[in-house]
Amino acid sequence: MLKTSTFSFVLVAFMALFFSFSAFAQIEMPQPSPLAMVKQTAGLTDITIEYSSPAMRGRTIFGELVPYGEVWRTGANKATAITFSDDVTIDGTKVEAGTYALFTIPNKDKWTIIINKNAEQWGAGKYSEQEDVVRVEVESSTSPMAFERMTFMIEAVEDKAATISLFWANTKVSFTANVNSVGKVISTIEATLKQADNLWYTYAQSAEYYMENDQNLEQAREWIDKSLALKDHYYNNWVKARVLVARSKTGGVPSGAEAAVKLAKKAMELGDKENTNFYKRLKPEMEQFVKTYSQGLPKTKDNKK
Incomplete structure (x- = not known):
């Protein structure tokens, strides 16, 4: 049976160890794929993209790290989310105001852009084609410069549309969302x-x-x-x-x-x-x-x- 003094020593030592581990667990470290957001108003419609931005870090991206022909979360961690404040039209299909997952299927020369109803999912593990709102095939091109981190840009085209572009490594992929200003x-x-x-x-x-x-x-x-x-x-x-x-x-x-x-x-x-x-x-x-x-x-x- 432990004496009171011995017990107190053990308890104090245990508590000190516990709090030291707790403090260590709370240290905030830089994330390999930090959160990013881009927002643009086209006409009267706000378009927002929230995503995790992975880096190249010397790796070959498309065709290796990101396989061709497979549904991709279009970023890292949680599936990339795209929000429209008003109804828009993509490739002739009406997309109602709201938040969606933005998936893609990369290929060497052409990509498939997917707007999916299930915005709250980690990666593409629970992706269901039945929840797709629109799919559009677009051609990829060579970006004007090499992008170390995956980056989205949105360009308002007059008051009638927005061009949404993804850049990573030497690749650029764009699609258009038409707005009804x-x-x-x-x-x-x-x-x-x-x-x-x-x-x-x-x-x-x-x-x-x-x-x-x-x-x-x-x-x-x-x-x-x-x-x-x-x-x-x-x-x-x-x-x-x-x-x-x-x-x-x-x-x-x-x-x-x-x-x-x-x-x-x-x-x-x-x-x-x-x-x-x-x-x-x-x-x-x-x-x-x-x-x-x-x-x-x-x-x-x-x-x-």
Whole structure:
């Protein structure tokens, strides 16, 4: 039977050993495949990719470390996750807003991109093709430089799409997600205008968006006329000038060119009085508009100004 002093010594020694191991277990070390994230807004849609980024470390990657012809988690550790804040379209297939696993099947010249419903899985061990939302085959290419670590990049293409690219070693693979910014903006415009009977700027801004995005020009003209009825301002005169020539795409001088030039000149007269920074940015475009659409018009007194 241990004496009290001996027992106390053993207990203290045990506790010291226990806490020393606990402290050691809590030391944070650099991870061989650290977490990474990339986020990009395309139009009004946020696209986010979260992944673990492995390194080459002198190894041959594709065809050896990452076998050809097999489903790959597209990174390390947990399956790579891709999130869309709004519905997108990939290769003609609608992908609803949400978070998905991003798998790939690498091959020498072509890869298969897979968007899979099960975003919460470790690696590809529980991958099920039945949960695929979309599969698209894309060609691989040589990257502009060697990437030591696997890296994702997202490039917004105007307001209509995003190009999602994976780089590792000397390989680049890309696919496109199309976004519906126009549809979302139109829904917002329609909802806003129901409560905007006295907001001249809202009508003018909505008309300009419809005109610039090849939407219903009759609706654009109705809205810009409502705007002008509420307030005579350089901005809505400038929008109507462009709506008039956008309505006539028959070649030669547009039928609305003469009226459009008069409106643009009026917009500059009103703008010169206000002389705001916004107007100063627009004025060179207005001047070029007048110069362009005055060509071919009858030489009247007004058109010589």
